[in-house]
Amino acid sequence: MKLKTQLYMFPTGVVFITLCIFVSLYWVWKQSDAVFEREGYVAEINSLVSHLESNLLLYEENPSRDYIKRWEERHKQLTVVLHDSPSLPPEQQTLLNSIQGLNRGLNVLFERLQYLSRDPKPETHALRRHFREKLIAQLETIVEDSNQLVLLARQSLRESQLDQIYMIATMLLVGSVLLTALAVSLSIRLRNYLxxxxxxxxxxxAGNFSTKLASVGADEFAEFIREFNHMQKTLEETTISRDALQKEIDQRTYALKHIASTDPLTQVSNRRKLMEQAELEMARSLRHQEPLTVLLFDADHFKKINDTYGHAVGDQVLIHLCRLSEAEMRENDLIARYGGEEFVILLPHTDITGASELAQRIQARLKEQPFINQGEDVPITISIGIATLSLNQSFTDLLNDADGALYRAKQAGRNCVKVSETRPFVKVPGSSFS
Ligand SMILES: Nc1nc2c(ncn2[C@@H]2O[C@H](COP(=O)(O)OP(=O)(O)OP(=O)(O)O)[C@@H](O)[C@H]2O)c(=O)[nH]1
Incomplete structure (x- = not known):
């Protein structure tokens, strides 16, 4: 059932019950009116009968023509009243028929009484009294019957009132049960859908757009659920395309970041990335009181290699140099091209000893694995300067120290390692720096 229909049933039911109650009350009112009418009608009959009775008594005392005339007038009025009766139910109509029959007999009896009244014989006296008593008895029977008619009308009204009360009570009971059932069913439907x-x-x-809601039936709720599912599908598609877009953006951002931080020739970090990483490592080193050391190396007589083999081979030699260095480094170390044929290796948690060992390993490896150009070894050596972080030192100062050591290595004949003589960063338990 449609929700609209179910909602309309409430006012319809209330209006129907109210209408029925009004009709019922109107019916009772009409019945009461009919009873009042019958009471008036019976009062009129009783009044005329009472007149006839008193007229009869007066006639008995003085049997004059005047009283006969009055009797006839009253009797005529009574006949007219009985004839123009209101419409009555069968039981009351039977009673009225009996009254009409009695009325017809009144005149016969009165005529006989007149006849006997004119006869002065003493033996007629008893007969006259008999007719008079019969006439009075008949008049009283008319009064009794008419009173009975009122009683019947009142009884019929009472029955009718009881019927209407039962009907209204039944209607209210059934109506309220039906409307309550309707309200309960509606609230269950609403709760289920909600x-x-x-x-x-x-x-x-929770980000799950694929679960579809079950839409049963063809009511407004089912329609709403279908719209909800449609909206969910649209949102799912939008979210998927947004996710794909975000993935693409992430990939491109990563590529751009890589490009922005990488040397295009050797694919090691560039100077910018070195500076960024150095800042982080310096802060970490100071926080954890761990040593931070840099290794600065430079290819020896590189100009000669370019001149001998050409610039392109010189490029390949630089790449070879980087790959060999990387092979000797730890995961947390960072190699960056500092400029031209000069490279820096940033060594966190490493002191001078560790850095010197790495420098020697790189030199040894370079000796073992020279660059080969067209089947021919390209002899290449590197000079290395090492410096470790001192207290209150900037990274530029640290690089300058390493550069100073490198300079000394070059001066010492190249292909060697020199360590900066600045005061190293020393870890002292229980205090900060020394
Ligand atoms: N092939 C190539 N050569 C480069 C690159 N960058 C710098 N160079 C060359 O490297 C050479 C460096 O020469 P110098 O500064 O005189 O030093 P060197 O010849 O290595 O001599 P020392 O450093 O004193 O041993 C120059 O000829 C630069 O042109 C590069 O990316 N590729």
Missing amino acids: DLLKGGVKEME
């Missing part, structure tokens, strides 16, 4: 929707919204909130 629970369903709540589940759907929670799923969406």
Whole structure:
């Protein structure tokens, strides 16, 4: 059943019950009116009968023509009243018929009484009294019957009132039961649909757009659920395309970051990345009181290699130099091209000893694995300067120290390692720096 129909049933039911109650009350009012009318009618009959009775008594005392005339007038009026009766139910109509029969007999009896009244014989006296008593008895029977008619009318009204009360009570009871059942069914429907929707919204909130809500039937709720599913599908598609876009952006951002921080020839970090990373490592080194050392190396007589083999081979030699160095480094170490044929290796948690060992390993490896150009070894050596971080020193100062050591290595004949003589960063338990 459609929700609209179910909602319309409430006012329709209330209007129907109210109408029935009004009709019922109107019916009772009409019945009461009819009883009042009958009471008036019976009062009129009783009044005329009473007149006839008193007229009869007067006639008995003085049997004059005047009283006969009055009797006839009253009797005529009574006949007219009985003839123009209101419409009555069968039982009351039977009673009225009996009154009409009695009325017809009144004149016969009165005529006989007149006849006997004119006869002065003493033996007629008893007969006259008999007719008079019969006439009075008949008049009283008319009064009794008419009173009975009123009683019947009142009884019929009472029955009718009881019927209407039962009918109204039944209607109110049935109506309220039906409307309550309707309200309960509506509230269950509403609660079920709201629970369903709540589940759907929670799923969406959790990022799950694929769960479709079950739409049963063809009511407004089912229509709403279908619209909800449609919205969920649209959102799912939008989210998928947004996710794909975000993935693409992430990939491109990563590529751009890589390009921005990488030397295009050797694919090691560039100077910019070196500076960024150095800043982090210096802060970490100071915080954890760990040594931080740099290794600065430069290819020896590189100009000669370029001149001998050409610039392109010189490029390949630089790449070879980087790959060999990387092979000897730890994961946390960072190699960066500092400029031209000069490279820096940033060594966290490493002191001078560790850096010197690495420098020697790189030199040894270079000796073992020279660059080969067209089947011919290209002899290449490097000079290395090492410096470790001192207290209150900037990274530029540290590089300058390493550069000073490198200079000394060059001066010492190249292909060797020199260490900066600045005061190293020393870890002292229980205090900060020394
Ligand atoms: N092939 C190549 N050569 C480069 C690159 N960058 C710098 N160079 C060359 O490297 C050479 C460096 O020469 P110098 O500064 O005189 O030093 P060197 O010849 O290595 O001599 P020392 O450093 O004193 O041993 C120059 O000829 C530069 O042109 C590069 O990316 N590729």
